[in-house]
Amino acid sequence: xxxxxxxxxxxxxxxxxxxxxxxxxxxxxxxxxxxxxxxxxxxxxxxxxxxxxxxxxxxxxxxxxxxxxxxxxxxxxxxxxxxxxxxxxxxxxxxxxxxxxxxxxxxxxxxxxxxxxxxxxxxxxxxxxxxxxxxxxxxxxxxxxxxxxxxxxxxxxxxxxxxxxxxxxxxxxxxxxxxxxxxxxxxxxxxxxxxxxxxx
Ligand SMILES: *Cc1c(COP(=O)(O)O)cnc(C)c1O
Numbered sequence: 508x509x510x511x512x513x514x515x516x517x518x519x520x521x522x523x524x525x526x527x528x529x530x531x532x533x534x535x536x537x538x539x540x541x542x543x544x545x546x547x548x549x550x551x552x553x554x555x556x557x558x559x560x561x562x563x564x565x566x567x568x569x570x571x572x573x574x575x576x577x578x579x580x581x582x583x584x585x586x587x588x589x590x591x592x593x594x595x596x597x598x599x600x601x602x603x604x605x606x607x608x609x610x611x612x613x614x615x616x617x618x619x620x621x622x623x624x625x626x627x628x629x630x631x632x633x634x635x636x637x638x639x640x641x642x643x644x645x646x647x648x649x650x651x652x653x654x655x656x657x658x659x660x661x662x663x664x665x666x667x668x669x670x671x672x673x674x675x676x677x678x679x680x681x682x683x684x685x686x687x688x689x690x691x692x693x694x695x696x697x698x699x700x701x702x703x704x705x706x707x
Contacts, residue, residue, distance in 0.1 A: 509529070509696060510531050510533045510555055510695045511524055511529050511533065511700050512532075512534075512695050512696060512697030512700075513532045513543070513701065514535040514536060514558070518542070518543045521547060521552075522550065524700065525547070525550050525552055530552060530553055531553045531554075531555060532553070532554055533554075533555040533556075533557040533695050533697075534555070534557065535556075535557055535559075537556075537558075540554065540571070540572075541567060553573045554571065554572045555572065555576060556572045556575045557576045557577060557695060558577065560577055560583050565586035565587050565590055566586075569588075569592075570590065570592065573598070573599060574598070574600070574636075575598060575600050575601070576603065576639040576676050576695075577601075577613065577639060578602050578603060578627065579603045579604075579614050579615045579623070580615075580623075581626040581627065584626065585630065587600070587632065587633060588630035588633045590632070591633070597634040598633050598634070599633075599636045600633050600636060601674055601676050602623055602635070602637075602638055603638075603639045603641070604617060604620055604638050604639070604658055604661055605617075605640075607654055609643055617661055620638075621664075624665055624670060628670070635672065636672060636673060637662060637674025637676065637692070638658055638662050638665075638672070638675060639658075639676035640655070640658045640676075640677050642654035642655065642677075644681070644682075646681075648682075648684075651682045651685035651686075652685045655686050655688075655689035655691070656689050658675060658689075659689050659690045662675055674692050675691050675692050675693070676692070676695065677689070677691045678694035679695055680699035683696060683699075
């Protein structure tokens with residue numbers, strides 16, 4: 508699935524791509540996203556939150572989005588679940604895994620993933636769909652693939668224990684080919700669709 512990443516893009520740019528048939532859009536900043544979701548509500552698009560999740564934004568995210576990709580702490584999952592309204596479908600979530608081991612990166616360490624998945628799986632407002640990663644940026648395709656393969660192996664390990672996950676959210680404009688080769692089911696593509704993200 509192609510997720511069009513529309514952060515820093517205008518609502519008109521989103522509408523243009525939606526008119527060309529694109530259905531799923533990714534946003535990283537809550538305020539900016541909710542403004543667009545509101546103006547474009549006539550289009551019935553699907554909205555994915557892909558940015559870092561602050562605790563005090565979980566209610567707004569749970570109310571306005573269909574998917575959240577960057578869950579890496581149980582407390583965030585609990586807050587999203589509690590804020591999801593009974594009339595809404597469960598919020599689809601991916602757990603973010605730190606596949607590069609960089610200290611600066613968010614995401615749960617692969618060794619802690621099983622515990623986090625167990626904590627998220629039974630939350631009533633959420634539907635755990637799979638895993639997401641933002642690997643270390645590199646032009647080295649072999650290194651891109653090693654990192655994407657690690658995420659796929661994490662998913663396979665959870666599924667071997669009955670997790671039933673169907674989503675690997677990995678790959679962006681510069682590395683989507685390697686991600687697809689390693690089994691991505693969602694690629695998150697911004698600049699390759701919209702051009703470089705200049706404000707205004
Ligand atoms: C911005 C962003 C993307 C899209 O990146 P491009 O290089 O513009 O394709 C994908 N995923 C996340 C989490 C992002 O923040």
